[in-house]
Each structure stands twice: as C-alpha cells, then as structure tokens.
Amino acid sequence: MLLSINGLTKSFQDLxxxxxxxxxxxxxxxxxxxxxxxxxxxTFLRCLNGLELPEQGHxxxxxxxxxxxxxxxxxxxxxxxxxxxxxxxxSYHLFPHKTALQNxxxxxxxxxxxxxxxxxxxxxxxxxKVGLHDKMDLYPHQLSGGQQQRVGIARALAIEPExxxxxxxxxxxxxxxxxxxxSVIKELANEGWTMVVVTHEVSFARHVSxxxxxxxxxxxxxxxxxxxxxxxxxxxxxxxFLTRIVKER
Amino acid sequence: MFLVNNVQVGLTDNVDLILxxxxxxxxxxxKYTIPLALVSFFIGIIIALITAVMxxxxxxxxxxxxxxxxxxxxxxxxLVQLFIVFYGLPTLGITLNPLPSAVIAFSLNVGAYASExxxxxxxxxxxxxxxxxYTIGMNYTTxxxxxxxxxxxxxxxxxxxxxFISLIKDTSLxxxxxxxxxxxxxxxxxxxxxxxxxxxxxxxxLYWIICFALSIVQEVVERRxxxxxxx
Numbered sequence: 001m002l003l004s005i006n007g008l009t010k011s012f013q014d015l016x017x018x019x020x021x022x023x024x025x026x027x028x029x030x031x032x033x034x035x036x037x038x039x040x041x042x043t044f045l046r047c048l049n050g051l052e053l054p055e056q057g058h059x060x061x062x063x064x065x066x067x068x069x070x071x072x073x074x075x076x077x078x079x080x081x082x083x084x085x086x087x088x089x090x091s092y093h094l095f096p097h098k099t100a101l102q103n104x105x106x107x108x109x110x111x112x113x114x115x116x117x118x119x120x121x122x123x124x125x126x127x128x129k130v131g132l133h134d135k136m137d138l139y140p141h142q143l144s145g146g147q148q149q150r151v152g153i154a155r156a157l158a159i160e161p162e163x164x165x166x167x168x169x170x171x172x173x174x175x176x177x178x179x180x181x182x183s184v185i186k187e188l189a190n191e192g193w194t195m196v197v198v199t200h201e202v203s204f205a206r207h208v209s210x211x212x213x214x215x216x217x218x219x220x221x222x223x224x225x226x227x228x229x230x231x232x233x234x235x236x237x238x239x240x241f242l243t244r245i246v247k248e249r
Numbered sequence: 250m251f252l253v254n255n256v257q258v259g260l261t262d263n264v265d266l267i268l269x270x271x272x273x274x275x276x277x278x279x280k281y282t283i284p285l286a287l288v289s290f291f292i293g294i295i296i297a298l299i300t301a302v303m304x305x306x307x308x309x310x311x312x313x314x315x316x317x318x319x320x321x322x323x324x325x326x327x328l329v330q331l332f333i334v335f336y337g338l339p340t341l342g343i344t345l346n347p348l349p350s351a352v353i354a355f356s357l358n359v360g361a362y363a364s365e366x367x368x369x370x371x372x373x374x375x376x377x378x379x380x381x382x383y384t385i386g387m388n389y390t391t392x393x394x395x396x397x398x399x400x401x402x403x404x405x406x407x408x409x410x411x412x413f414i415s416l417i418k419d420t421s422l423x424x425x426x427x428x429x430x431x432x433x434x435x436x437x438x439x440x441x442x443x444x445x446x447x448x449x450x451x452x453x454x455l456y457w458i459i460c461f462a463l464s465i466v467q468e469v470v471e472r473r474x475x476x477x478x479x480x
Contacts, residue, residue: 051380079388087384093377097399107385110395159385 001062002027002162002194003048003084008057010040010047017043018054019218025163027062028192032205032226035215036241041198044215045167048196049085050078061162083111085163086156091172092148094140100127100151101136107159119158126154130184146177150184157188164188166197202245206230214238266444267451273434274455281348281430283459286417289352293359293416294409300364301371302393315364322361328422330354335426351423359416366408370401403474410467414460421456431455 003025010018017040025031033041046052059067061084067077095103104123108114114122127136130150140148149169156164166185170178182204189195189208199205205212205226212229214222214237222235233239303315322330335350345353374397382392424433435452439445 049384051383075388079386082383083386085384087380089377089381091377093375093381095378095381095396097403106395107387110391111386155381155385 001025001060003062004060005048006058006060008044008047008054010043010052010054010057017218018047020056021218021220023213023220025194025196026210027194029210030189030193030195030197030208031211031213032209033196033198033213033215034200034202034205034241035221039215040218041215042167045165045196045198048163048165049087050081051087083159084161085165086159086161088149088152088156088164088166088169090168092140092145092152094148094151094155096140099137099139100132100143100154103140103151104154104158107155112159123154123158126157127151129187130154131180144177145173146180149173149181153181153184153188162194164193164195166195166199168198168200170199170201200245202230202242214241216241263444263447266442266447270435270438270448270451273438274431274452277429277431277434278455278459281423281428282417282420285348285351285355285420285423285428285430286413289355289420290359290413290416292352292356293363296356296360297363297367300360301367304364304368305371319361319364322358327354327358327419328425330358331422331426347423347426347428350426351420351428355416355419355423358419359412362412363409366405366412367401370405370408371397373404374400403471406467406471406474410463414463417459417463418456421452 001024003023005021005023008018008021008023009016021044023031033044035041043052047054047057053073054069057067057069059065059069059081065080065084067073067081094100095106098106101120101123104126105116105119108119108122109116124133124136127133130153132147132150132154135143135147135151140151143151149172153169169185170181173181178201182201185195185197185204186208197204197209207226209226212223212226213220214229214233214235216237222229222233222238229238230242233242300315300318303311304319306312331351331354334354335345335347338345338350371393378396378400379392382396387395420428420430421432423430424436427433429437432452435448439448442448
C-alpha cells in the first residue's frame with residue numbers, strides 16, 4: 001500500500017464536492033478515475049497532493065507518514081505531502097519563461113538542491129524518454145500541445161515522486177496529439193510507476209489501469225478492475241455514463 | 250533694412266542664449282535630474298515589491314499598513330509630500346539636505362504607485378503557475394521568486410516605464426526645495442535674462458529628449474523579455 005485515505009470530505013462554501021470517500025492506492029498500480037464533469041474527480045485528485053485542502057480525511061502513506069486534515073497542518077507537513085507526488089495538469093502549466101530543459105531541471109536544482117550538471121543529465125534523459133531529445137532548448141510556446149504535455153510529464157517525473165497524478169492529461173489536446181501523450185503514460189505504467197489518472201479515455205482506462213473508480217456527485221459509485229467496471233458495470237449511473245461517452249467517440 | 254538687422258541681431262542673441270544655457274541645464278540633468286530619478290526609482294521599486302507582496306497577503310494585519318501607505322501617498326500631492334519632508338521634518342528635529350529630502354519623497358511616491366502595478370502584474374499570472382511551482386515542491390517564496398516574478402516583470406514593464414517617465418518629469422518639483430536640477434537652472438537663467446519663453450521651452454525639449462531616449466530603452470527591454478510570455 002502506498003497511500004490509503006479514509007473519510008475524505010471537501011466542500012467549497014455550501015457545495016459538497018467530495019463526500020466521505022475512501023481510497024487505497026497500491027504501490028506500482030494504476031488507478032483511473034472516471035465520471036461526468038462536476039462529479040468531483042479533479043477536486044479529489046487535487047486533494048491527494050494538497051492543492052485543495054480537504055476538511056476531513058485521514059491520509060496514511062506506506063512509509064508511516066500520516067496526516068489528519070481535521071487538525072491544522074504545519075507548513076512542513078504540507079510540503080512533505082506535496083513532494084510525495086508529481087502532478088500533470090490538463091493545461092500543462094509549463095513555465096513559459098524557461099526552456100523545456102529548464103522546466104524539467106527546476107524542481108531538482110531549486111527544490112532538491114541537486115548538482116546542476118547531474119540534474120541536467122537526468123533532465124536530458126527524461127526528455128529523451130518522452131521523445132523530446134531534439135526539443136530541449138525550445139520554449140513552451142514553440143512546442144505543440146502534445147509536446148508541452150510530455151515536458152509536463154518529464155517535469156513531474158524529475159522530482160522522483162512516489163506517486164504520479166494526472167488531471168485529464170489529454171483533454172486539452174487536439175485529437176491527433178492524444179496518442180503520443182497516452183503512449184508515454186502507458187510506458188510509465190509498464191515501468192511500474194504508481195499513478196492516479198483522471199481521464200475520459202475509456203480504452204486507456206481499460207488497457208492500462210489496474211483499478212477503475214467511477215465517481216458521481218462526490219461519491220464513489222463503483223470501483224474495481226477495469227474488466228468489471230467498464231465492461232459489466234453494475235450501477236445504472238456507470239452504465240449511462242459509459243454508453244454516453246462511447247457514443248461521443 | 251534697420252529692422253531686418255535688428256531681428257537678425259535678436260536671432261543671434263537668442264541662439265547664443267540657448268547655447269549658453271544649454272550646458273548649465275544639461276549639467277543639472279546629469280548631476281541631479283537623472284541620478285535623482287534613477288536612485289528614487291530603484292528604492293521605490295524595492296518598497297513597491299514589499300508593499301505589493303504585503304497587499305497580497307491573506308493576513309489582514311499584514312495587508313492593512315500597506316493599504317494605508319498606498320492610500321496616503323496616492324491621496325496627497327507630490328509637492329506637498331516633498332514640502333513635508335524638506336520643510337516639515339525640521340520641526341520634528343530632522344533636518345535633511347535638499348537632495349536626500351527629494352530622494353525620500355520621490356522613493357515613497359514611486360513605491361506607492363509602482364506597488365499597485367506590481368500587485369496587478371502578480372495577480373495577472375495564471376493560478377496554474379503557482380500550482381505548478383507547488384507541485385514540484387516549491388514553497389510560496391520560491392514560487393514567487395522563480396516562477397511568478399519573472400513573468401510579472403514582463404507584464405509590468407510598460408506601466409513601470411510610464412511611472413519612470415513621470416518620475417523624470419516630476420523631479421522638476423525638486424526645484425521647489427532648492428535642488429539645482431535641470432529646471433532650477435532654467436529658472437535661474439530666466440530670472441536674470443527675462444527670456445522665459447525661450448529658456449522654459451529649452452528645458453521642455455531637454456526633458457522630452459531624456460524621455461524619448463527612455464522609451465527606446467523600454468522597447469528594447471520589452472523585446473528582450475518577450476520570450477517570458479506564453480503566446
């Protein structure tokens with residue numbers, strides 16, 4: 001077990017977005033979260049690394065690090081939580097004033113105080129791995145969406161997180177660019193990275209993930225292996241959603 | 250014929266006066282106007298940065314003094330601020346020379362205006378940039394310094410250039426507290442020659458030349474920082 005969360009609750013003013021959700025992420029496994037927009041899946045993902053602060057929730061990490069959000073958290077705990085996971089955003093959020101290489105090096109050099117030369121070598125390896133060995137010195141605005149997102153993945157990997165979080169990593173991309181990003185994520189899954197992926201890509205969820213969570217209205221409606229949830233969903237809401245999303249494709 | 254001669258004599262006189270007045274005025278600009286503006290702007294930007302960050306704080310007790318300072322400075326005339334520092338402070342036992350008085354007044358003035366520009370520039374950077382900084386493990390200060398400020402700088406260059414150009418012209422107010430800058434020199438020469446139109450026009454042109462040069466510098470800096478903006 002890498003992370004286990006109990007009783008996660010989050011609301012924005014009067015709007016309850018996440019209602020008492022439990023989840024366990026096993027080491028080396030890929031969890032995909034699906035659900036209609038407004039179901040709370042993105043907020044849920046953002047709670048995992050503290051970008052959103054839940055009102056309640058007990059976090060237990062495999063290394064014994066625990067957090068209880070009913071208590072006031074120290075800055076140190078927040079930083080420790082954030083440094084456990086790398087995040088890939090829907091709209092990339094690359095640093096526009098830095099080259100692809102500098103984007104990837106920023107975390108290791110500035111936060112982890114790694115030697116610059118070592119960090120540079122590692123960043124070059126990461127960018128090569130995501131297929132961007134010839135784009136390292138370009139600025140984000142000189143790259144396509146798919147290339148930018150791959151830099152985003154390399155940047156998140158560079159801090160060597162235990163957990164990789166993906167927030168709809170392909171939703172902002174032109175259809176012909178989706179494949180190149182998904183294949184990078186697939187490769188990471190094969191390498192044994194622990195990942196939580198929010199996505200609408202049913203075939204990705206079916207072929208890559210070990211565990212699928214279907215969320216609606218702030219609850220987990222159904223979860224299990226992709227074969228069960230995606231092919232033989234028990235809940236009517238899951239069935240409805242899957243029929244609709246398949247029709248759209 | 251006599252009349253034409255007279256005008257011609259007058260014209261030569263005018264050209265002579267302009268040339269004679271040129272060096273004292275340029276000297277005033279080099280020794281006072283430009284250094285005064287540069288030093289005040291530099292100090293002002295530091296004050297502005299601190300004020301802007303204070304105003305963005307979630308803690309009310311941190312925000313309040315910054316808000317008060319900006320309101321007080323923006324709500325009162327620069328000339329009055331200058332007089333308070335130079336003529337007012339001696340009443341409290343603090344006597345300063347004209348130049349330090351001017352630097353203090355101008356720095357505080359620029360600080361207030363520039364803090365609003367910097368605050369708006371910081372706010373204009375998308376929230377996702379902060380989040381991207383946080384997710385690679387940065388804290389607030391590091392994200393601000395490494396990620397947000399470099400981008401906010403590019404956004405703030407045009408309005409800050411405006412502030413600097415205004416400051417160059419506002420330094421003429423220092424003539425009122427006996428700083429012998431460009432305009433004070435023009436006044437002194439005009440007082441003895443009675444050639445007000447000529448000398449004040451000359452002063453105006455000199456200010457214009459300085460500001461024109463600055464706007465060229467601004468363009469160059471903007472172009473160099475353009476890569477800092479997502480397109």
